């Protein structure tokens with residue numbers, strides 16, 4: 001995407017001109033909060049909710065973005081518009097926000113923000129190829145040995161870029177099966193989340209998901225619960241363990257890019273009969289109706305182009 005423009009700390013510039021210091025706290029400390037929004041029909045979905053979550057992350061990390069939420073929204077929409085011509089009709093994109101505390105002084109006082117924050121915003125094609133096959137065949141969900149950083153250390157609701165443990169967990173899951181998707185447990189053995197998504201199961205027609213005591217309050221998680229309620233499906237937030245997933249009727253993961261990714265195998269065992277179940281299918285249809293895009297078709301069309 002050589003004519004992509006990005007936003008960096010007050011300016012919209014060609015991506016090649018967007019530079020950050022090797023002393024930035026993003027690099028030195030992973031001291032960065034983040035949001036990833038996607039478009040449907042090239043309109044950002046739930047941008048206000050993403051920005052509200054971003055500003056909660058600023059509050060908890062004490063990063064001062066030196067921009068109001070309205071300014072952040074304005075420049076985000078402007079960037080989307082400027083980059084629009086890079087995308088064909090029917091193509092969607094990510095709108096990603098990464099904001100660090102700025103310059104970091106080795107041995108300095110981290111309570112002091114000594115420079116302007118580094119505000120980085122970019123768009124990126126919505127590549128669904130890796131996930132596309134899972135809508136119909138389901139993925140293999142695997143619990144890796146790496147556990148969640150406990151929320152007592154870093155609240156999982158703060159969406160941040162300190163992602164080494166998520167990365168290790170996902171690599172470990174893929175050692176078991178190259179197509180596996182992680183189901184990360186917390187230090188008590190309770191199901192927490194995927195490295196970039198929330199975990200759901202269906203039991204006796206009810207939709208069950210972990211509470212946000214140990215996972216991000218995913219916006220796709222929230223939308224999926226709203227869609228389920230609108231379809232008269234009971235929703236329960238509960239503490240669940242691997243046993244519950246292994247004996248569930250259906251299972252899936254939710255995240256911004258793919259909305260719902262069915263899982264049909266858990267740690268090598270089929271879930272129920274090993275096929276994508278009827279409630280999951282209903283919820284995927286509910287998503288397509290809600291966003292005005294056939295989400296399975298959009299992903300499969302990309303697969304056929306490759």
Ligand SMILES: Cc1ncc(COP(=O)(O)O)c(C=O)c1O
Nearest residue numbers: 195196197216218219220255256
């Ligand atoms: C750790 C983690 N959990 C869950 C999610 C899903 O959140 P959302 O539905 O808002 O994309 C993400 C999204 O990137 C994530 O990074």
